[in-house]
Amino acid sequence: MDLEMQKFKADFFKALAHPLRIRILELLGDGDKSVNEIQSLAGSEGSAVSQQLMILRTKNIVTGTKDGNRVIYSLRDPLIIELLAVARQIFNNHLVDAITLLDKFSEDSDKAENL
Structure with missing residues (x-):
């Protein structure tokens, strides 16, 4: 059962692995x-x-529903928006870490120049 769930998750995240799909x-x-x-x-x-x-x-x-000659798309599960919000938070955390590291590197570099 765990292997099936891991495969489902891997396939699910593969489906999200495109910038236009995320935007959609x-x-x-x-x-x-x-x-x-x-x-x-x-x-x-x-x-x-x-x-x-x-x-x-x-x-x-996503699901598609015919409306005349158009297809109207909707999220199959609205929780996907929460998942994307969590991904955004993780990205922001990584940015904060990278900025902190760059600031420290810059400070160390300034100290070395003043020696």
Whole structure:
């Protein structure tokens, strides 16, 4: 069972491993949207958006519902937005660590020059 869960998690994170897919999920976090709306808001061409949406649908991360001749996309599970928020916090923590390290390096460098 643990191996199955680890495989699920690995596949899930692979599905998230593209900047446009992340952007699409962030946009859908604000509400359901059509391909054209996503394309416009993401500033990307329609074929790229459609391709990434297909991957997200295949992995059951988003769902699509027909509305006339349009398909309206939504998040399958709104918890994905919390996951992305946690990822942003982790990224920010890494930035803080890197800035702190750079500041320390700069201070050490200044001290060495003054000797």
